[in-house]
Amino acid sequence: MRSLRRVPDVKQREFTEFYRSDQAACLRAVLVSVGDRQLAEDLVAEAFTRAWTSWHKVSRHPAPRAWIVRTALNVRVSRWRRQRREVAWDGTHEVEDVSAGDSGLDPALLTALRRLPRRQREVLACRVFLDLDTAGTATVLGIAPGTVTAHLSRAVASLRAHLVDEEQLEVGP
Template sequence: MDFEDFYATSKDACLRAVMATVGSRQLAEETVAEAFARAWASWPKLSAHPAPRAWIVRTALNVHVSWWRRWRREVPAVEWTDPIQPPPDDDLPDPRLMAALRTLPPRQRQVIALRIFLDLDTETTARTLGIAPGTVTAHLARATAALRACLAPTTGQE
């Protein structure tokens, strides 16, 4: 697969996976764009990766962590607030779902992102996150149960 095809078929899924993990569309867009740029710069090597979408998501999350660590160390003289402007509401998932995702521990969110949005199997998810396959299964079950509990009143009315 050449990079153009990979980008066209993967960009939205990767953005959704990262957005579900970091909880911000703007941050997700920025870090996913950076991850794809790095992928393009290394495509001859990366094209042989067994799960390049997982590589994109993992790289985007690493970029996010590096970015956050850098800003956390900085000490503005007045408190620095987050000036991120939300995109139009009609492009965002249900706020109740985003709120429910934010209640999950980071590892559960990562498992949700890889299993649901990238449709990775348990083994590949485990390799990507560096955890045991059984742990992936457990995280997915807990995350699913937690989401169901958060969303139950909504789904019950529909």
């Protein structure tokens, strides 16, 4: 008797190709937003799981990578809200140190990114790591295009000031 091999259907092949080509970019974008590698990996995994279950809708989305990142960030907020109700916060918060080798980002840049407000990190993640335009970023984050521009401008100015100061300290007078 001849053994039959199951041929993956089109949906599975499309999703597998999408995952392989875009998972790293989505992870970097979420990592910039949350600052914790393990959390970012968990959030992206959850977002890709949700994308698989709704692949018929996600595959037609104008920016599927942005859908993944937005979903991951929404999952983070949902988890935070659930934890806030479950456990009283003791006032401490530790952010896991992520080395440059793990994230693909310069450690000084990652440190500077962590100092930015959450919305500025999200705008940078969409604009730089996902290569979305202002309108696309505004749609994904649910804010006005002018707000995207303002956050991006402030974030870039803050990063420039921080990184230039650091370089001058290393080089010296």
